[in-house]
Structures are given as structure tokens and as C-alpha cells.
Amino acid sequence: MSVSTAAVDRSVRAPLAAPLPVLGRDVTVPLVTGGEVTYAALDYAASAPALQRVWDDVAAYAPYYGSVHRGAGHLSRLSTDLFENARRTVGEFLDCRAGDQVLFTRSTTDSLNLLAAALPDGCEVFVFETEHHASLLPWRGARVTFLDAPDSPRTAVTVLERALADREPYGPALVCVTGASNVTGELWPVRELAAAAHAHGARIVLDAAQLAPHHAVSVRDLDVDWVAFSGHKLYAPFGSGVLAGRADWLGEAEPYLAGGGASRRVTRGADGGVDVEWHDGAARHEAGSPNVIGAYAIASACRALTEAGFEELAAREEALVRTVRDGLADVPEVRFLSLFGDDAPRVGVLSFVVEGWNSSHFAAALSAEYGIGVRDGLFCAHPLLRRLLGGDGQARGGCGAADNAIRVSFGAGTPDEHVERFVRAVRELVRDGARWSYRTVDGRCVPDVSA
Numbered sequence: 001m002s003v004s005t006a007a008v009d010r011s012v013r014a015p016l017a018a019p020l021p022v023l024g025r026d027v028t029v030p031l032v033t034g035g036e037v038t039y040a041a042l043d044y045a046a047s048a049p050a051l052q053r054v055w056d057d058v059a060a061y062a063p064y065y066g067s068v069h070r071g072a073g074h075l076s077r078l079s080t081d082l083f084e085n086a087r088r089t090v091g092e093f094l095d096c097r098a099g100d101q102v103l104f105t106r107s108t109t110d111s112l113n114l115l116a117a118a119l120p121d122g123c124e125v126f127v128f129e130t131e132h133h134a135s136l137l138p139w140r141g142a143r144v145t146f147l148d149a150p151d152s153p154r155t156a157v158t159v160l161e162r163a164l165a166d167r168e169p170y171g172p173a174l175v176c177v178t179g180a181s182n183v184t185g186e187l188w189p190v191r192e193l194a195a196a197a198h199a200h201g202a203r204i205v206l207d208a209a210q211l212a213p214h215h216a217v218s219v220r221d222l223d224v225d226w227v228a229f230s231g232h233k234l235y236a237p238f239g240s241g242v243l244a245g246r247a248d249w250l251g252e253a254e255p256y257l258a259g260g261g262a263s264r265r266v267t268r269g270a271d272g273g274v275d276v277e278w279h280d281g282a283a284r285h286e287a288g289s290p291n292v293i294g295a296y297a298i299a300s301a302c303r304a305l306t307e308a309g310f311e312e313l314a315a316r317e318e319a320l321v322r323t324v325r326d327g328l329a330d331v332p333e334v335r336f337l338s339l340f341g342d343d344a345p346r347v348g349v350l351s352f353v354v355e356g357w358n359s360s361h362f363a364a365a366l367s368a369e370y371g372i373g374v375r376d377g378l379f380c381a382h383p384l385l386r387r388l389l390g391g392d393g394q395a396r397g398g399c400g401a402a403d404n405a406i407r408v409s410f411g412a413g414t415p416d417e418h419v420e421r422f423v424r425a426v427r428e429l430v431r432d433g434a435r436w437s438y439r440t441v442d443g444r445c446v447p448d449v450s451a
Contacts, residue, residue: 020051042414042422045375048213050238061293093305100245101246108135108229123171124173129148131177131178145167173201183385190224198223204225214348231294236294236297360445365429366426369436399440
């Protein structure tokens with residue numbers, strides 16, 4: 001079953017699972033109008049809060065932290081085992097194939113830049129304009145074909161097939177595609193795009209930064225060549241990411257970073273310089289002391305999400321999405337943004353604009369007057385946002401940047417009350433306006449404390 005077309009019969013709905021415990025769930029924040037309220041963190045698409053289990057696992061390991069791979073002491077050997085076990089856990093989480101490699105990086109951005117550095121000579125890259133900048137921009141050394149935004153999953157496959165069929169000369173090629181949009185939350189037809197790529201002799205890398213926290217991702221089932229994601233979106237915000245998949249291009253490339261750990265043997269050369277024999281395998285691209293805390297946190301999150309069950313987590317998110325859509329359905333001033341249509345399957349990410357409001361002003365009011373954290377801007381996906389906004393340039397009253405949108409996003413740790421409060425707040429702001437004055441400071445819309 002394709003990630004983008006999976007449908008679950010919800011005609012008889014079982015009780016929804018409780019949100020998973022996350023850090024910060026009891027944090028209170030001040031309101032500009034007076035008093036405090038429990039913070040509603042609805043910006044999961046940027047960075048999700050750490051799962052309580054992840055934090056507990058990291059805290060339990062922290063006293064035993066040691067250098068990885070090259071230490072003879074007990075804590076070094078313990079940390080090395082933990083680091084390599086984390087690699088195996090991530091490989092199982094992604095259902096990797098025999099021979100696939102799991103590399104730890106700093107983030108999705110770092111993972112895709114690493115892959116970009118490993119492309120063979122003459123490789124052509126195909127990428128939709130709808131991508132996050134992390135997957136839109138790294139391919140600077142390659143010949144890149146940017147594909148127009150499709151209006152349906154089927155169109156996405158057709159556009160890619162045509163572009164691949166027309167490529168000349170016929171050489172190595174890579175397709176880069178998101179699994180779930182960080183702007184609209186819509187699920188992309190990953191398996192169908194992978195089939196199209198392979199039918200035309202190309203490989204494919206999946207940007208799963210927004211998909212992996214919400215749905216099971218199987219490298220084997222989706223038949224992608226590589227997958228990249230970030231810990232900080234997977235409830236493990238400790239500065240680590242993953243690139244997993246085929247080993248050949250990575251093994252043939254120069255190391256992503258040159259230094260200790262990537263080098264197997266270094267000797268002085270006859271010319272007075274140094275000769276280097278580089279490692280094979282993951283170590284080739286993991287020079288320097290690795291982020292063992294980050295890797296362990298990702299592995300802990302992988303285990304926690306797997307045990308919680310993605311079907312239950314997805315069902316809960318679907319209910320929260322319905323709460324937002326149904327709760328604002330009779331507010332004509334609110335326009336949700338989408339490529340594939342309002343009914344397209346999606347993760348817990350929704351972007352919208354409000355007639356008569358600058359989006360930065362609206363987001364600032366949600367925070368200052370209701371204790372709700374959302375995101376405003378172009379979400380590191382500028383071409384997509386500008387296409388979706390069209391002539392709706394947001395050149396309106398109020399402070400903050402023009403030509404932007406508001407994004408609300410949630411996940412496994414979001415309480416129902418946070419989403420219900422968001423819906424009430426949007427309705428009240430549209431109906432009554434802000435209760436406070438705001439001004440622009442350093443490009444951001446903030447409450448005017450002098451008011």
C-alpha cells in the first residue's frame with residue numbers, strides 16, 4: 001500500500017490512544033493580557049518536543065558517556081556498543097535491506113548534503129519545486145531539473161516520468177522527493193515515484209523528515225534507495241540525523257569530512273605529504289567524535305514510536321486534523337493551503353492564511369494572548385509557499401513580514417485541549433480582533449509593551 005494512498009476505515013472508531021508523554025507538557029507561559037496558561041506547543045513540524053522516554057533513556061546513559069570507537073576503557077567500549085546498537089535499531093525502524101548502510105549525521109539537511117557530495121560524475125538530479133530547502137538546495141555540483149508543483153499525486157508521477165524519459169545524455173540520475181510536505185502535510189506517492197525513477201534508470205532519495213514521526217517508513221516496501229530524517233522532528237532533539245540506504249555511491253565517494261575516524265591509515269608520502277587509506281562503510285563519512293547522545297536518542301524514539309504503534313498514532317492525528325478542519329469550516333476568512341485538495345491524506349501539518357490579517361500578526365496574537373505556539377513565514381519552502389499563496393500576497397495591515405502563512409502542526413504528544421484551544425482562538429481572533437497592540441521588532445511581530 002502506498003504511503004500516499006493508504007486509507008483506513010474509520011466508520012467504527014475505537015477510542016483514541018492517549019498522547020505520548022513529552023517534555024514541556026506542563027510548562028506555563030505568561031499572557032500579555034495577564035495571568036498564565038499551559039503552553040500549547042503546536043509547532044511540531046519545526047521541532048517536536050522530546051519524548052519523556054527519550055529523555056529518561058539519555059539521562060540514564062549520561063553518567064556512562066565515553067569516547068566512541070577508539071577507547072580501551074570500559075565506558076568507551078560501552079558507548080561504542082550503544083552507538084552501534086543505535087545504528088542497528090534505526091536500520092530495523094526503517095526496514096532497511098541487507099547491505100544498506102545507516103549513517104548518523106547532524107540533520108536531514110546534513111544527510112542530503114552528504115549524499116549530494118557522493119553523487120557520481122555527471123549525475124542529474126530531479127527535484128520538485130515543492131521541496132523543503134533541505135532537499136531543494138544541496139545539489140549544487142550536479143545538473144538539476146526543477147519540476148513544477150503537481151496538482152495531484154498522479155500528476156506528480158506523470159511529471160517525473162516525462163522528465164526522466166526526456167533526459168539526455170542517459171547517465172546516473174537521482175530523484176529527491178518528500179514523504180510528507182512540511183507546508184501542507186500532504187502525503188506524496190513515494191512508492192509510485194520510486195517505481196517511475198527505477199523504470200527510467202534513476203535512483204531516489206526520500207526526505208522523511210515530516211513522514212517518519214507520523215507513519216512507519218519501510219525502505220524495502222517503498223523501494224527507495226536512500227532515506228533521510230532528523231532526530232529533532234522525531235521527538236529526539238539532540239542534534240542528530242540519519243541517512244540510510246545503498247552503500248555503493250557512498251563507498252565510492254570521497255569522505256564527506258576528512259579527519260579521524262574516517263581514516264584507516266595515514267602515512268608520510270615520498271613527496272613529503274601524507275597518504276591516506278580511508279575506511280569503508282559508515283565510518284567513511286562519520287569523521288570526528290560522533291554525537292552518541294543524539295544517535296542514542298534517535299534509537300530510543302524509534303523504539304518508543306514502534307511500540308506505541310503507528311496505526312494508533314496516525315488515527316489520533318487524523319482526529320486532530322478533523323478537529324481543526326471541522327472547527328474552522330464555517331470561518332470563511334480562513335483559507336487552508338493544499339496542492340492535492342482539502343481531502344488529501346496528510347500528517348498533522350496544516351498551513352493557512354486569514355483574510356484581513358498579516359500572518360505574522362496573527363501568529364503573534366495566538367502566542368501572546370492564548371499561549372499557543374505556531375509558525376509563521378515561508379517554512380523553508382519558499383517556491384511552494386509563493387505558488388500556494390498565488391496573488392494572495394498578504395500585503396495587509398498589522399506588523400510582521402508580508403507574503404507569508406501560518407502553520408499549525410502536532411503529533412504524538414499533543415493533547416486534545418491544545419488543538420481545541422487553537423480552534424477557539426482562531427475563531428475569536430477572526431471575530432473580535434486582537435486584544436493587544438503589536439509592533440515589528442527585528443523583523444518579528446511582538447506585543448507592544450508600551451501600549
